[in-house]
Amino acid sequence: MSEVKKIATRESYGNALAKFGAEYPDLVVLDADLANATKTGTFKKAFPDRFFDCGIAESNMTGIGAGLATCGKIPFISSFAMFAAGRNYEQVRNSIGYPKLNVKIGATHAGITVGEDGASHQCLEDIALMRTIPGMTVIVPADDTEVFAAVKAAIEHQGPVYLRFSRAATPVIYDPADLKFEIGKGITVKDGSDISIIATGVEVSYALEAAERLAGDGVKARVIDMHTIKPLDEELVLKCAAETGKIFTVEEASVLGGLGSAVAETVAEKNPVPVHRIGVYDTFGESGPWNELMKKYKLDADGVYEQIKAKL
Amino acid sequence: MTNQELQKTANEVRKGIVTAVHAAKSGHPGGSLSAADIFTYLFFEEMNIDPKDPKKADRDRFVLSKGHTAPGLYSTLAERGYFPKKDLETLRHTGSYLQGHPDMKHIPGVDMSSGSLGQGLSAAVGMALAAKIDKKSYRTYCLCGDGEIQEGQIWEAAMFAGAKKLDNLCVIVDNNNLQIDGPIDEVNSPYPIDKKFEAFNFHVININGNDMEEIRKAFDEAKATKGMPTAIVAKTLKGKGVSFMENQVGWHGKAPNDDEYATAMSDLEKAGAAL
Numbered sequence: 001m002s003e004v005k006k007i008a009t010r011e012s013y014g015n016a017l018a019k020f021g022a023e024y025p026d027l028v029v030l031d032a033d034l035a036n037a038t039k040t041g042t043f044k045k046a047f048p049d050r051f052f053d054c055g056i057a058e059s060n061m062t063g064i065g066a067g068l069a070t071c072g073k074i075p076f077i078s079s080f081a082m083f084a085a086g087r088n089y090e091q092v093r094n095s096i097g098y099p100k101l102n103v104k105i106g107a108t109h110a111g112i113t114v115g116e117d118g119a120s121h122q123c124l125e126d127i128a129l130m131r132t133i134p135g136m137t138v139i140v141p142a143d144d145t146e147v148f149a150a151v152k153a154a155i156e157h158q159g160p161v162y163l164r165f166s167r168a169a170t171p172v173i174y175d176p177a178d179l180k181f182e183i184g185k186g187i188t189v190k191d192g193s194d195i196s197i198i199a200t201g202v203e204v205s206y207a208l209e210a211a212e213r214l215a216g217d218g219v220k221a222r223v224i225d226m227h228t229i230k231p232l233d234e235e236l237v238l239k240c241a242a243e244t245g246k247i248f249t250v251e252e253a254s255v256l257g258g259l260g261s262a263v264a265e266t267v268a269e270k271n272p273v274p275v276h277r278i279g280v281y282d283t284f285g286e287s288g289p290w291n292e293l294m295k296k297y298k299l300d301a302d303g304v305y306e307q308i309k310a311k312l
Numbered sequence: 313m314t315n316q317e318l319q320k321t322a323n324e325v326r327k328g329i330v331t332a333v334h335a336a337k338s339g340h341p342g343g344s345l346s347a348a349d350i351f352t353y354l355f356f357e358e359m360n361i362d363p364k365d366p367k368k369a370d371r372d373r374f375v376l377s378k379g380h381t382a383p384g385l386y387s388t389l390a391e392r393g394y395f396p397k398k399d400l401e402t403l404r405h406t407g408s409y410l411q412g413h414p415d416m417k418h419i420p421g422v423d424m425s426s427g428s429l430g431q432g433l434s435a436a437v438g439m440a441l442a443a444k445i446d447k448k449s450y451r452t453y454c455l456c457g458d459g460e461i462q463e464g465q466i467w468e469a470a471m472f473a474g475a476k477k478l479d480n481l482c483v484i485v486d487n488n489n490l491q492i493d494g495p496i497d498e499v500n501s502p503y504p505i506d507k508k509f510e511a512f513n514f515h516v517i518n519i520n521g522n523d524m525e526e527i528r529k530a531f532d533e534a535k536a537t538k539g540m541p542t543a544i545v546a547k548t549l550k551g552k553g554v555s556f557m558e559n560q561v562g563w564h565g566k567a568p569n570d571d572e573y574a575t576a577m578s579d580l581e582k583a584g585a586a587l
Contacts (some may be wrong), residue, residue: 063438064441067442098415098425099416
């Protein structure tokens with residue numbers, strides 16, 4: 001894996017905005033004093049007239065996004081997930097969700113891969129919060145290629161979208177020529193018949209690594225990239241339940257209300273099979289280099305592999 | 313329209329407010345009545361709007377940031393011809409499009425859903441910003457409550473509007489001096505309101521918000537003001553026009569019973585006849 005190209009999905013996000021800015025003249029980007037970190041600064045360089053820094057005032061940025069959308073703009077509002085979804089939950093619900101406005105929320109620095117900044121900045125609850133808002137689409141891209149596809153899909157989609165990006169550099173797993181991305185349609189990245197590993201975001205590449213090691217143990221694991229948490233690809237989840245039985249979900253987020261919950265809800269109601277949720281268990285994060293934290297919280301390839309082995 | 317015609321219209325708007333709240337058996341008459349003259353001036357005189365084409369692209373925008381005074385907005389929209397006045401009696405009823413707080417998805421003439429206090433001004437700033445981006449001439453008006461401006465987000469929005477010199481934005485503060493828990497200066501004083509907006513780089517106009525001529529002059533001055541947004545601090549009387557509701561904190565969010573409704577309508581009939 002050492003020669004695999006790695007890039008943080010936040011980096012890809014900024015590049016994607018800059019790329020699509022020319023194609024979509026109504027695209028405008030707002031940030032809250034984090035343009036260098038969220039990488040919206042890349043868009044700012046390319047389209048300074050369509051970039052607005054709201055300063056450290058995320059709630060106001062959210063409302064401005066809503067107002068711009070009522071006038072036909074396609075605003076992307078960006079901050080760290082902690083503030084975009086956490087601090088802003090009620091603004092997103094009432095100013096964007098309730099009127100179903102065409103605002104895209106680009107949330108970077110999600111999860112414990114924030115690293116050294118620690119728990120105050122490591123949002124683990126954003127997936128859970130955002131998926132409770134009626135009409136909200138929730139997307140967690142797995143790599144650079146998928147970010148470009150997801151950002152384009154979000155622009156084309158009429159309605160609010162929450163996009164979750166990571167600070168950490170993650171392997172590029174898709175070739176742009178091969179990726180067929182559709183909102184609400186999970187991607188089978190590795191086929192298998194014994195178990196299904198349904199992963200999202202940065203965990204997809206770790207799930208693939210874990211699946212390779214499981215193969216060495218004689219376990220044929222199917223790996224799904226569930227890039228859209230909402231609307232969930234229930235058809236694919238139920239296909240996994242029917243064909244492999246046991247399902248493992250993997251997310252760099254709280255297991256309360258996130259991908260694991262969404263999958264478990266679907267399976268419990270429509271075809272009960274064992275579901276094991278791998279993620280952060282009802283705790284805050286902490287400071288440390290992100291790869292050390294991923295090891296400590298058993299969310300890197302070793303951790304995912306071990307957690308699956310323990311429940312086989 | 314002449315000031316007298318506007319006053320008569322505002323009186324009709326007030327009748328619609330008490331009728332709607334009476335029919336709903338709940339709602340917010342006090343702050344709807346205090347702002348009735350401002351609502352009327354905006355929708356009958358000031359704004360470039362067309363009830364036959366509520367979404368026309370170059371229309372002026374209005375955001376009711378103090379969304380709980382939806383009865384005031386709805387009654388004005390009905391009086392202006394956006395929908396039948398009879399529908400006001402369905403306010404807050406199950407299945408009615410006239411939701412308890414403004415719902416832009418279902419109510420003609422409502423440019424932004426609101427109700428959670430402090431959020432409407434940000435949306436209005438977004439609308440004003442969109443006009444600037446597109447070099448369009450439409451203006452955006454936002455009505456805030458004087459209690460509402462205790463919300464921090466109002467000042468985030470004001471800071472942005474002032475910094476970006478959004479001279480196509482006009483904020484009106486309905487300064488009726490009462491909020492649910494009592495007089496605003498006893499609860500948590502936002503005074504001096506004018507000085508605060510000045511500090512955020514607004515042009516500020518203090519007026520009697522129940523005086524049509526002062527309202528007219530203020531909006532004319534706002535339109536003529538370039539390079540900065542305008543805030544009109546409108547001193548008003550909460551419950552204005554209904555004798556037993558005037559300046560009574562208890563009528564912030566309460567519906568009149570049948571007897572009280574009769575008295576209210578009688579008050580307004582007399583006021584209308586005197587105009």
